[in-house]
Amino acid sequence: MTQDQAATAAGSATSPAEAGTTATEPMVTVTDLRRSFGTGERTVHALRGISFTVGRGELTALKGRSGSGKTTLLNLVGGLDSPTGGSIAIDGTELGGLNEDGRLALRRERIGFVFxxxxxxxxxxxxxxxxxPMRLRKVDSAEREERTxxxxxxxxxxxxxxxxxxxxxxxxxxxxxxxxxxxxEPGLIIADEPTGQLDSETGRSIMELLRAVVxxxxxxxxxxxxxPTLMGLADRVIELRDGRVIEEQAEQAA
Incomplete structure (x- = not known):
């Protein structure tokens, strides 16, 4: 984990979704997303035209082997990196129209991170x-202690x-x-392999907690x-392979 990621995790501040929104309105909209690294013959195409949406109040799992593009995709959705092409909208805000300060504000105001x-x-x-995170927002100490x-x-x-x-x-x-x-109070939480360092039983309990939080x-x-044993806890699974979406399926949460 980099220092930037640690700072992002500690400092991610978020705001509630706007009043009146419904569960059918997407929180995340990804359209023809591409990300390449390097130039010429050494170019690596990490993402190759990915499109999907994530509904509000939905637990969506990204599935795929190492190198399939999962972390690259999460970094782009979280505003930690910029795409080579395509677009991302978070809660109606197009990331492509934001400068670095704007992306930082987005991370602090709408997204929480778990690494x-x-x-x-x-x-x-x-x-x-x-x-x-509440200290960084200068939340009153009594309110901070109560929420903690x-x-x-x-x-x-x-x-x-x-x-x-x-x-x-x-x-x-x-x-x-x-x-x-x-x-x-984030609208969106991005979690990159949150059970990767845990045994299977503990990992399942963490996924169950995330589902309960949703x-x-x-x-x-x-x-x-x-x-794959954790996929049944998600509302939907998106499978990536070689930087492409190869399958989307709804899951019946256990």
Whole structure:
């Protein structure tokens, strides 16, 4: 995980979806998205004309082997990178029309991030890690403490508020990371292999938590995973291969 990703995870601030929107309106719209690296004969085409939408309040899983384009796609949707071609709209905002400051504002105002390596600040407690995005927004301390407590309870860690990351298991650390991503009420959470460092049982519990968050908080989640056993927990699965969408299917959540 890069320092930029860690800073993004800690500083992602978000705003609720506009009043009056419906579940049928897309949170994410991707159209003919392309991303290439390098030039000439050494050009690598990571994404080759991808198009899809993600509805509000939907848990969508990106499936595919390493090198299929999942992380590249998430970085583009999250505004961490810019495409070679095509377009992305988040909650009605076209990313292509934004400069770097605009993309930073988008990440802080509408998107929460969860990374495979957790990205917690080691010297801070679980509660303090969750509170970082709210501190950056200068949220009143009483409100910040109340929301931190509520979020730790939501992820099942109310009794671990004063423990530091090194005193928590991998699954508990990822739960803290999810609570932090929710700190400023995001419309969209982007999760890149959030179970990649966890055993299968713990990984399933994290995916179940993400599904519960979608249901209880009305958040849209776009998650990349290579684990086929977790696909049944998603509302929809989009499979990538060699930078292309090869299959989309609705899943019956277990």
């Amino acid at each position: 495979q390596s957790f990205g917690l600040i080691p010297m801070l407690t679980a509660a303090e890690n969750v509170g970082v 407590h509520a979020l730790l309870a939501l992820v099942g860690l109310a009794d671990h508020a004063n423990q530091r990351p090194g005193e928590l298991s991998g699954g508990q650390q990822q739960r803290v990371a999810i609570a932090r991503a929710l700190a400023n 249901r209880s908080e009305g958040v849209t989640v776009l998650v990349a995973t290579h684990d």
